[in-house]
Amino acid sequence: MAWNTDRTKALLLGAATEEFSEKGLAGARVDRIAAAAGVNKERIYQYFGKKDDLFDAVLAAELARVMTEVPIEGHGAADFGDYAGRLFDRHTTDGALPRLLFWEGLERGRNTVDRAARADHCAIKVDQVMKVLPGVDRTDAADLVITVVTLCDGWTVLPQLDALLAGDAPDRADRRRAFIVRTATLLAEALLGESQGPAIAAGA
Template sequence: MAWDTERTKRLLLDAATEEFSRYGLAGARVDRIAASAGVNKERIYQYFGKKDELFATVLGTRLRDLVEEVPMLGTGPDAVGDYAGRLFEHHLRDETIPRLVFWEGLELGADAVADARREYHAEKVARFQAMLPGLGREAAGELLLAIVTLVNAWPVIAQLDRQLVTGATDGADGAAVAADPAARIAVRRAYLERAATALAGAALAEAAGAALAAHAADSNG
């Protein structure tokens, strides 16, 4: 019977995704990945290379999938707020990407910047610019970074929620929110959506002001 290479790769990627999400790059073990996938560990090296290369493949794959799973829809600041809310809900259902990104930053830092993901990030910023016509490449990247930072933080610093909000809130309203996880999530999503909408509106206003100033300078010149 012919060996099903693609199935084997999928099994290994799924097992590696779980392993890296839980233990990070340094803590992950190739033996556990292979055992979980039910595949000889030599297949890992054959298909993906060294452990850090497998980690890069896992993260790159999940990020590319995210573009389609949480599309950037509509235009204007409200569309940006909606995108932030949907991204937040996605990461609540599946914490993999926030965990992998934080592990990457903690363990690799600036060395994590890879040419393999350059095209992905360029495409994502371009799609974001399409949501906010008139916004420059740098401003769009800055705004997107702010939103991603806000949204990705929840799964990895959830302990601060109780320390700063639900556990420190006095009164019946605070107790009710703390006792109802769904209500707490709704409140957090609303805050994120308002923040993203306001940031997008401010960025567009700043871009419009800069364009008017440049036009006036050209006219006077």
């Protein structure tokens, strides 16, 4: 029977995503990934190379998936707030990407692999914000993205701090989502106001 390469890669990426998001790069084990995927670990080296390369493949796949599933779209501050809510929902349903980015930051710092491609990915997100919030400059748009990403990722990677500060009421996730949406909307409104201020002044 012919070997299904695509299926094998998908099984390995799925198992590796779970392993890396739970254990980090240093703590993950290739043999556990292979066992979870039901595949000989030699296939990992054949398809992805060493463990670091497999981590990079997992992170790239998750970044692309989340970017596709949660685009920044619409027009105005309320739509940007909606994006923040959708990103929070995505991370509440599947927190793999926040944890992967957390581990990458702890274990690699600024030394990201495939930096050019990652930079292009981030530039697209900033471009999307500038379309939703016309007039906001690139630096402010970038700060807005990283602020929302940090708020949403923090829900996944800092559950203990959230519980200590805010408790564990049944509606806690809903309240946190609402707060993030409100924060994102207010920040977007403030930046829009600042960008329109000079134009209004000039018209006066």
